[in-house]
Amino acid sequence: MALIVVEVMLKPEILDPQGQAVASALPRLGFNFAKSVRQGKRFEIEVEGTPTAEQLAQVEDAAHKLLSNPVIETYVVKVEG
């Protein structure tokens, strides 16, 4: 069994109110490390056995069609463990 991960983030030019909320909360709690924060989504997809090339292509397709909104978001597909 393997884990395919799809990470979806807003495109850099798109306003990210969620990330902004975190970025402005951090210093109030005394954390000053962040220059900027962006918040996105992480999908963990469990598949049987080791993912095949065909499966990965399918995941790409699903990431494009369902998991992300290409108008405002970008995605990355990764295989983890």
Add this chain to the structure above:
Amino acid sequence: MALIVVEVMLKPEILDPQGQAVASALPRLGFNFAKSVRQGKRFEIEVEGTPTAEQLAQVEDAAHKLLSNPVIETYVVKVEG
């Protein structure tokens, strides 16, 4: 400049309606690869220079206190690029 990433996922025993919705939408679109899907959050935090051990400890602290809710979620801190 470096990117620290915090990944937050719901604990396995906590109901994840978003992940479930994706899992049931996939087959409707003809995608049959997924055994299960979980949806979580991904925070991308930009910091100046290479992250120090102290900075990473701070991020851990922030991940624990603010970015995740330990009652229902777990988190992982990573350094990417």
Add this chain to the structure above:
Amino acid sequence: MSFRIGVVTFPGSLDDRDAARAVEIAGATAVPLFHASDDLKEVEAVVLPGGFSYGDYLRCGAIARFAPIMNSIVTAAEHGFPVLGICNGFQVLCESHLLPGALTRNQGLHFLCRDQKLKIENTETMWTNGFTQGQEIVIPLKNGEGSFQCDDETLEMLESEGRVIARYVDFDPNGSRNLIAGISNERGNVVGLMPHPEHAIESLTGPSEDGLIFFKSILHQMVGR
């Protein structure tokens, strides 16, 4: 001097005026409290109202929890000070660990606004003593993240200690464990409730006047002491 109940405004609070109106109609004085100050202005109880504090962009209530006013409220609540958290207020109470568990995305994934039937399960708390055991009431429910979740152990504890104060009846709006609509802490001074009693205080603008009993309960508790 009449009984003073504070109503906290966080950035993004929405039902603060409504909560204040409910307090006044119940016969107490509503005292506005602002998130940025730790001054409780000598109020004798506090309502954390509904809304989207800080946009609820991270997790509901996650950022509001760190407001200066919350430091004062948490300390006081630990010593028996009465606190009612409604909707977002409930979420803030869970994030502050004054109440166990957490509120997560509705099972249906939509924001849901409806007139919801509830059964009152505990009439011993400071905020529910005006009800009769098992009383059924109808008050508005409106939220996107109202699904009460906790681990089995916590659930068992809440049930065995009778700390579930209200449960959804006839319709499961969000997938909460055991249909939980509201809970209290051990002492019964801190109550969190997902539906909105402050929107059921006048039949003109709400589905009933059942909500008023929550506010009258605290008055009865404190003034009748």
Add this chain to the structure above:
Amino acid sequence: MSLDTVTNAQNNPDASQPWAELGLKEDEYARIKNILGRRPTSSELAMYSVMWSEHCSYKSSKVHLKQFGEKAPKSDALLVGIGENAGVVDIGQNYAVTFKIESHNHPSFVEPYQGAATGVGGIVRDILTMGARPIAVMDPLRFGLADAEDTRRVLPGIIAGVGGYGNCLGLPNIGGEVVFDETYAGNPLVNALCVGVMKHEDIKLAKAHGAGNLVVLFGAKTGGDGIGGVSVLASETFNAAKPTKRPSVQVGDPFAEKVLIECCLEIFHADLVVGIQDLGGAGLSCATSELASAGSGGMEIELEKVPLRDPSLSPEEILMSESQERMCAIVEPKHIKQFMAICKKWDVTATVIGEVTEGERLHISFNGELIVDVPPRTVAHDGPVYNRPIAKPAYVEERAKAVINIPMPTSAEDVKAAILKLIASPNIADKSWVTSQYDKYVQGNSVLAQPEDSGMIRIDEKTNLGVAISTDANARWSYLDPYEGAKLALAESMRNIATTGAKPLAVTNCLNFGSPEDPGVMWQFAETVRGLADACLELGLPVTGGNVSFYNQTGSVAILPTPVIGVLGVIQDVRKRTPMGINKSGSDLWLIGDVDSNMSGSEWAYLHGEIGNLSPKSDLAKEARLVDLLLEGQEIFEAAHDVSNGGLAATLVETVLKNKIGASVTLSDVAVALFSETPGRVLVAIDPNHTNEMVALAGKYQIAVNKIGTTGGDKLMINDTKLSITELSKAHTETFPKLFG
């Protein structure tokens, strides 16, 4: 990096400029040169091009819209008329109310959630700008066919966006419309209405007065939102490598708007602004030029002071950015400290970016270099005006001559099947799937909300003064006869107000049409405006403002002409409002108004693929009498519900289902009685003791009334047709969940 300064424009008069790419016509470009006596700088070109666009300049519609002024009825209620961000109406007790509808159609097709969300955000800022506290929103929506693939993409996103933004602002959603028609595929209509309330003395105007007063930009930081087009300019003037991608999608931040609202209200309360303007379409270009143009003098702006979210923005882009959740205020220097303190309290970024000057020009500099030097009026108010060709389309006469043949049920069984089919059709079906995603309770003053005939908000908790609002359009009638269609839409909206017990007071509108470059569409538009203006004059209701949305078409196919008309009414005591649902057994049901057999434009015809031939004719004198009848009879009406889309069949079913109390009625010519949509009718429930009063009202106002049945029981009986409440409820409520999950 080269900055196209005014000096540069003078020194290089012949530099070629991308005016065509920016949507300007050759003569428009020539006119700009003529106004300035030189070629515009790239920043000036950006400003003119966007301010002279159809959207901002109303260049195709202006010549028609002026009828609203010319034919305006005398009205004491109008405190601020057309031309400001929103009109303001006096409702008594020193309260003033402002309301307006605006469209966000195209952005909602591209990105449904954000398009709809920012549509709500925009109209709320317009209302706030008048000095009012926003108190409610509504959302008239139109979609392609309900079962079309793209509708399944567009509709859920738009609903979530309207809800997501409005709910987070704490504004109750008290009504709207959801209508499906093929022509809206690819052109969904997202119209958003907001209403706000203030005291008379709190009215604010978008005017920059007083040399030396400061121009303050506050709210969200400026990013590259919605400036796809202007990037042409940026890439021409900047040679350095920079991100060329500018999002054409604007993302809303309702939390930022919520704190902006609270911040503004506190600022208004302390009386700290001389003038104020929201930043909507055309961003700073619009706000600065409009403020200066409406004011007394000139204005100087230092553009580098604008706080940026994206530091790579060029001056042209900063001027053009449509980043949401921003406002621009004119503040006297003596008040600036207090102004800033309030902004700080709400964590709202505020920056002084310039000041009002003695002169008559709008000067904008960037790092000390002058890049804009224009007479503000020429940008904001004296844009081009077109008298576009108009031609009555051939379809109108063709339709008028068409013979239509719609099956009408006769047997009890057929009537039953017909009713169940009608009430399950997406246009008539229960809309709770949509409206339960909207908070209707917040603020605690919602007296009536969907599915009532109009939304009603209590304004004063002590006196119980309130307002009612309704929006309506029947695009099929407008298609058959746009002149009548507009009148009928106004009549319906007004009737909805009176049905709940409020007195109609003022009108707003959102005119959604295809391309103005099509003479047929332009004819529809002109006829619509003429009809609405005539109707307003006849009914004595002033138009307080509105919005025009053109270019809603795919290829050569335009949407049905869709004039969404909003009417605002006032009610002295909201406790006396009349609800739509039957609320007790043993009452009599009366139908006010006559029916005729014209099925054109009806839902029943539509369900049989027919639009009909001739639209009904409006009888506004009678509609006005009906309003008076409804207001005078209010005390005796236990329930009242307007008859409109879906005819009496839909009205009866909705009246029964509201509180699940049945009724039995007897009708002659049952199919016509049930499915015709003859305007000017209302169903009311009264106590049998009030029969004489009912008859007297009918006589006094010369309107036919008929007792058609009684209330009670667990079913709807129509002659010998029986429909149980359970089966009605199932048919009515199943449609949306089945379609949209």
